[in-house]
Amino acid sequence: MPVPRIRVWRVHPVAVTFCLMLALAALRLLIYSLIARGFGGDSHVLCNYDCAWYEHTARAGYDLGPHGDIYGNTANWAFFPLYPMLLAAAAAMAPSAVGMTWAGILLSTACFAGFGTLGGFYLQQSSNGSGSGARSLPVPLAWLGLVSLWPGDFYFAFPYSEALYALLMTASLLALTRRQVLGSALASAALTATRPPGVLMVPVIVADRLRALWQHHRAGTLRRMPITVLGQILLPIALAPLGLFAFMAYLRWHMGDGLAFIHVQSAWNRHALPPWLYLWDGLTANDWGRVFAHPARESLSVEATFGIAALALAVRQILQRRYAEAWLIGATILMASSSGLQSLPRFVLTNPIVILALYRIGATGASRRRLGLIALVLGLAQLLLLLAWFIGAPVLA
Amino acid sequence: MLRIGALLLGLGLMSFEVATIGLSLLSPAVSQQYRAVYLAHRQLCWLSPAEQAEAAADPYLAGLPADADIAHLDHRTLCMLLPDWPPAPHRTPDGGIFSQRARMEIMLPVHPGQTEAMLTVEGYAPPRIARRAARREVEIEIRPIVEGKPAPVARLAVGQTITFGISLPPADMTRIVRITLVIPQPHWLQALNDSDDPQYLGLVLRRIDRR
Numbered sequence: 001m002p003v004p005r006i007r008v009w010r011v012h013p014v015a016v017t018f019c020l021m022l023a024l025a026a027l028r029l030l031i032y033s034l035i036a037r038g039f040g041g042d043s044h045v046l047c048n049y050d051c052a053w054y055e056h057t058a059r060a061g062y063d064l065g066p067h068g069d070i071y072g073n074t075a076n077w078a079f080f081p082l083y084p085m086l087l088a089a090a091a092a093m094a095p096s097a098v099g100m101t102w103a104g105i106l107l108s109t110a111c112f113a114g115f116g117t118l119g120g121f122y123l124q125q126s127s128n129g130s131g132s133g134a135r136s137l138p139v140p141l142a143w144l145g146l147v148s149l150w151p152g153d154f155y156f157a158f159p160y161s162e163a164l165y166a167l168l169m170t171a172s173l174l175a176l177t178r179r180q181v182l183g184s185a186l187a188s189a190a191l192t193a194t195r196p197p198g199v200l201m202v203p204v205i206v207a208d209r210l211r212a213l214w215q216h217h218r219a220g221t222l223r224r225m226p227i228t229v230l231g232q233i234l235l236p237i238a239l240a241p242l243g244l245f246a247f248m249a250y251l252r253w254h255m256g257d258g259l260a261f262i263h264v265q266s267a268w269n270r271h272a273l274p275p276w277l278y279l280w281d282g283l284t285a286n287d288w289g290r291v292f293a294h295p296a297r298e299s300l301s302v303e304a305t306f307g308i309a310a311l312a313l314a315v316r317q318i319l320q321r322r323y324a325e326a327w328l329i330g331a332t333i334l335m336a337s338s339s340g341l342q343s344l345p346r347f348v349l350t351n352p353i354v355i356l357a358l359y360r361i362g363a364t365g366a367s368r369r370r371l372g373l374i375a376l377v378l379g380l381a382q383l384l385l386l387l388a389w390f391i392g393a394p395v396l397a
Numbered sequence: 398m399l400r401i402g403a404l405l406l407g408l409g410l411m412s413f414e415v416a417t418i419g420l421s422l423l424s425p426a427v428s429q430q431y432r433a434v435y436l437a438h439r440q441l442c443w444l445s446p447a448e449q450a451e452a453a454a455d456p457y458l459a460g461l462p463a464d465a466d467i468a469h470l471d472h473r474t475l476c477m478l479l480p481d482w483p484p485a486p487h488r489t490p491d492g493g494i495f496s497q498r499a500r501m502e503i504m505l506p507v508h509p510g511q512t513e514a515m516l517t518v519e520g521y522a523p524p525r526i527a528r529r530a531a532r533r534e535v536e537i538e539i540r541p542i543v544e545g546k547p548a549p550v551a552r553l554a555v556g557q558t559i560t561f562g563i564s565l566p567p568a569d570m571t572r573i574v575r576i577t578l579v580i581p582q583p584h585w586l587q588a589l590n591d592s593d594d595p596q597y598l599g600l601v602l603r604r605i606d607r608r
Contacts, residue, residue, distance in 0.1 A: 064523070064596070065523070227400050227401055227404055228400045230404050230407075231400050231401070231402075231403035231404035231407060232403070234404060234407030234408065234411065235403045235404070235406055235407035235410075237407070237411075238406070238407040238408075238409075238410035238411045238414065239407075239410065241414065242410060242414070245413065245414040245417045245418070248417050248418070248421055249413075249417045252417070252420060252421055257421070258417060258418075258420065258421025259421050259422070
């Protein structure tokens with residue numbers, strides 16, 4: 001006989017899970033805020049690196065010319081529009097005293113709670129029925145705890161697009177596993193308007209639709225009802241990358257170059273090369289000590305290690321026959337490291353599929369003692385990275 | 398009906414996506430040289446104290462070749478030749494220099510016997526007005542002023558490259574002549590140019606040859 005609270009959770013699984021995630025995120029945010037006081041206060045340290053670009057875009061829209069760095073080369077075309085749009089809306093709705101940074105923190109926190117919620121359901125859905133018995137909870141309790149202690153969580157708390165990206169990618173993948181293809185395509189459309197690697201969800205949906213087309217062909221329904229079948233195949237494929245193309249069309253109308261988000265990468269010294277060259281060069285750079293130098297500096301070796309570890313995880317997912325997950329991890333890392341290693345730790349630490357895959361490896365079926373140990377390690381790692389973020393460690397940019 | 402609608406919507410969206418990528422790849426709405434601005438790293442026109450001292454000691458521009466291709470001038474020479482280049486310089490990947498704020502100052506060394514400067518320039522329209530400029534078939538007017546005296550006006554279209562001559566005052570010895578190129582802006586741009594995001598019709602300087 002389940003206790004009443006668990007019964008409420010089963011009756012309203014999404015709402016209760018979301019509220020639990022929100023409560024955990026709020027608690028974590030309170031701790032962040034208290035620690036931030038030792039580093040000059042909230043507003044001083046919570047908005048680092050790309051956060052300023054998101055806030056600028058939310059305030060002023062997209063640039064007409066480059067102006068950003070000391071050379072005036074950079075522009076905000078590299079930052080996709082959905083997060084700045086939501087940030088502008090959140091800032092407009094919030095009381096003026098909240099300010100843009102805190103509006104972004106609230107928005108990101110809500111997205112993170114959404115990611116935690118959908119991630120839990122995705123884990124249940126993709127666990128092939130194990131753990132779905134009468135006594136099981138709607139989502140694994142350990143997942144809620146561990147995702148709240150994940151070392152990269154601070155990116156999900158600050159005005160960065162990572163939380164929204166994690167939410168939308170998980171939503172798209174979850175919808176696809178539940179055979180809600182149109183829902184998956186709509187989430188993908190939003191995902192492709194959030195961050196460039198969001199476009200990697202499109203091949204997953206295309207592969208799913210091609211498989212469906214093959215099945216229709218085998219069953220003879222393609223011949224009997226071609227319009228119905230083609231509508232089911234083409235509409236999701238057309239919807240999935242719509243966010244990216246809408247952004248391109250806007251850029252073309254606004255400043256004349258639909259591919260400005262790619263072209264402007266050179267302003268950050270990002271140039272396309274085969275990713276394995278960057279990864280190998282980084283690994284052999286042997287500059288580990290730069291992370292601990294004062295002031296801390298970017299370490300190519302550390303960045304390459306993060307990338308290679310994620311690629312190893314992608315290979316493991318292939319061996320587990322989780323091909324979509326393997327693609328979403330591996331292709332993201334290869335895409336990111338084809339223009340340099342900068343920000344690779346962030347891309348790995350905030351990739352929702354990495355977090356879900358590592359949870360499966362570390363926590364599924366684990367004893368309480370082991371879970372406690374994992375929680376302790378994750379919590380300490382998060383604290384360490386948060387402190388590094390507050391002092392502006394470039395390896396976390 | 399719903400099924401046909403779904404299929405048509407899918408096909409319509411796909412057409413939009415193909416058109417977007419096609420236009421982005423094949424036909425940017427802005428002139429090619431302006432599009433190239435952000436592909437190039439801007440160069441701050443700043444000289445180290447040692448370079449400044451060296452330049453002040455003369456004859457820093459005396460060695461400027463009579464036929465000067467802007468793309469092949471070194472940073473220091475360029476900074477001396479175009480002192481108004483800072484504070485917001487644009488240099489294209491192929492080495493041209495954009496006019497800023499509808500004017501360009503050139504400090505040109507003139508040797509005895511040289512009577513004319515031939516300027517090769519290309520007209521451009523920045524992104525926000527590129528389409529309007531194309532629709533109106535805008536002509537860019539260049540009003541040169543040599544040592545404070547107006548010289549004959551030159552005209553060119555957006556995207557067009559022309560070479561025009563400017564008479565230089567006679568010189569008994571090598572001296573620097575200040576040439577100002579003023580590019581008057583059309584009335585329909587006035588409101589935009591008074592805004593926070595001014596957009597000027599302008600030109601890219603390619604060559605300066607002296608005869």
